[in-house]
Amino acid sequence: MILPKTPQLTSTQIAEITAIVSEFGCSIQPIVGTVRTIYAIVGDEREELMINRLEGLDYVDRIDRIQSPFKLMDRRSDLANHHVKVGGVTLGRELLVIAGQCTIDPKNPAYFLETAHAVKEAGAQALRGGVWKPRTNPYTFQGDNKSLDILMDASRRTGLPAVTEVMEPEHIQLALDAGVQVLQVGARNALNYSLLRQIGKAIAGRDTVVLLKRSIHMGPLNEFISAGEYIAAFGNPNVVLCPRGTTPTMDGYRNHPDESITPLLKEKTWAPVVVDPSHSVGKAIYVPACALAAVAYGADGLVIEAHVSPNHGIGDDPKQALTPAVLAGLITQAHAIHSLRQT
Ligand code: PEP
Numbered sequence: 001m002i003l004p005k006t007p008q009l010t011s012t013q014i015a016e017i018t019a020i021v022s023e024f025g026c027s028i029q030p031i032v033g034t035v036r037t038i039y040a041i042v043g044d045e046r047e048e049l050m051i052n053r054l055e056g057l058d059y060v061d062r063i064d065r066i067q068s069p070f071k072l073m074d075r076r077s078d079l080a081n082h083h084v085k086v087g088g089v090t091l092g093r094e095l096l097v098i099a100g101q102c103t104i105d106p107k108n109p110a111y112f113l114e115t116a117h118a119v120k121e122a123g124a125q126a127l128r129g130g131v132w133k134p135r136t137n138p139y140t141f142q143g144d145n146k147s148l149d150i151l152m153d154a155s156r157r158t159g160l161p162a163v164t165e166v167m168e169p170e171h172i173q174l175a176l177d178a179g180v181q182v183l184q185v186g187a188r189n190a191l192n193y194s195l196l197r198q199i200g201k202a203i204a205g206r207d208t209v210v211l212l213k214r215s216i217h218m219g220p221l222n223e224f225i226s227a228g229e230y231i232a233a234f235g236n237p238n239v240v241l242c243p244r245g246t247t248p249t250m251d252g253y254r255n256h257p258d259e260s261i262t263p264l265l266k267e268k269t270w271a272p273v274v275v276d277p278s279h280s281v282g283k284a285i286y287v288p289a290c291a292l293a294a295v296a297y298g299a300d301g302l303v304i305e306a307h308v309s310p311n312h313g314i315g316d317d318p319k320q321a322l323t324p325a326v327l328a329g330l331i332t333q334a335h336a337i338h339s340l341r342q343t
């Protein structure tokens with residue numbers, strides 16, 4: 001919809017606009033109001049270049065888009081009935097809980113195996129474990145390829161599908177070859193379109209799932225969903241959106257909790273939403289409330305950092321990880337809220 005700055009366009013302006021939109025297979029239809037006339041774009045208005053050229057005209061106030069910019073991720077797209085599965089869980093039908101350590105310590109693999117069994121016992125249906133880590137400080141532990149074997153060993157022993165973050169093109173193939181079912185794209189890479197495209201290409205035709213975190217700055221929801229479109233565009237629609245808190249931070253929390261965007265995302269996209277309360281609030285004591293709020297807001301799942309002995313963990317685990325006992329209590333409550341919402 002074209003909204004001009006003046007009550008109506010002159011015939012020269014209409015001719016100029018018509019020439020632009022017809023290059024993109026569209027036409028315009030005036031909608032005459034009592035005080036002003038606006039102009040509907042008839043045809044596919046998703047062409048960015050057409051919109052940019054119209055927005056560049058000095059007599060155009062703004063363009064309001066009626067059509068969604070997403071071809072695949074839109075709630076009304078052909079994929080609206082697509083269900084993403086992680087292990088035995090169909091998202092949207094059953095609450096998915098992914099849990100495990102922020103970071104696998106290659107020097108102490110026994111902790112990870114113990115954590116894996118403990119999160120399964122607590123009710124988690126998938127196992128997270130950081131192999132390669134995006135660290136703010138370049139001098140801290142950056143991850144280790146050896147941890148991939150530790151992750152897959154624990155995944156096999158527990159029967160829980162493995163979830164890990166990939167940051168570089170070579171991680172993608174290593175993780176897929178090892179049998180990782182869910183590739184995480186972290187908040188720092190959520191807008192790395194080159195990585196998103198490479199993941200999309202690598203997982204086309206596979207049952208691999210992508211857990212796409214929301215970018216670290218308070219990005220618009222359309223930007224978040226568009227990042228998912230980059231992956232789905234290559235043919236694998238198993239995209240899960242993961243709000244994980246944004247900046248600027250809320251005093252006392254690690255980030256600004258954003259589980260409340262869940263219903264807004266669901267109005268725009270069919271993609272399941274799995275919230276990460278651990279990075280959102282950043283301290284173990286605040287995690288359960290944030291997790292339960294996420295389920296109350298309609299989240300399809302949670303991804304939670306947990307460790308059998310947080311003090312012995314590395315990365316975020318000493319401050320953020322839940323103990324298995326707290327995780328178990330939280331999972332029970334989360335299921336209760338989820339069932340309340342279903343009824
Ligand atoms: C993580 O999951 O450990 C992590 C680094 O996540 P994020 O990208 O959300 O910071």
Ligand code: MN
Binds near residue numbers: 279305
């Ligand atoms: Mn972490």
